[in-house]
Amino acid sequence: MLICETERLIVRKFTLDDAPFIMTLLNSPNWIEFLGDRNIHTVADAQLYLTNGPLASYAQREFGLYLVALKGTNVPIGMSGLIKRDGLEHVDVGFALLPEYTGQGYAYEATKAVLDYGYNTLRLPHIVAIARADNKNSVALLEKLGMKFSDNIMLLGIEHPLCLFK
Known part of the structure; x- marks a missing residue:
């Protein structure tokens, strides 16, 4: 199901058929470095992650995380979406792309x-974002989107402090 589109991209809901792509994305070097190893090593693991x-x-x-694909070819290149996490008052926006x-x-x-x-x-009143301070590209993107650093926080299950942007 299409969520939105831009000049170059389509953003749509994931399906279980996207499991091979998820396996690739979640094992890419930047994902492992900044978001952590999710132990997604098989298509079945990726289907469970999606489910x-x-x-x-x-x-x-x-709402949730959505697949981002190139318009015209439908080649999946990453994800972006909205997440409601325990420990955060508001919904946050997240994103990740394949390195290429x-x-x-x-x-x-x-x-x-x-x-x-x-x-x-969706008429959400507030959307925030989180990123590791050492993830300079994500921090720069959040600032480009008009978000401002608010605080350093810790979330349960994440071993690094995170920067909260509003």
Whole structure:
């Protein structure tokens, strides 16, 4: 199901058929470094991740992480979406791309569209973001999106302090 589109991208809900892509994305070097190893080593692991993560979130909250694909070819390049985490008062926006698609404005384009969807379609009153301070690219993207550093926080299950952006 299409969530939104931009000039170059489509953003849609994940399906179980996206498991091979999830396995690749969640094992990419930047994902492992900044988001951690999710132990997704088989297509079945990736299907379980999708079932318990994005698909469960769609059913429970009507939003979640979404697949980002190139318009025209439908080649999946990453994800962006909205997450309600324990320990955060508000919904946060997240994003990740395969390494070969970084540095081309895709993360900004997709995440801006997801923020617009969250505010204008879902009518969410507040959306925040979190990033590790040493993830300079993510911090720069959040600032480019108009978000401002608010505080350093710790979330249960995450071993590094995170920067909270509002």
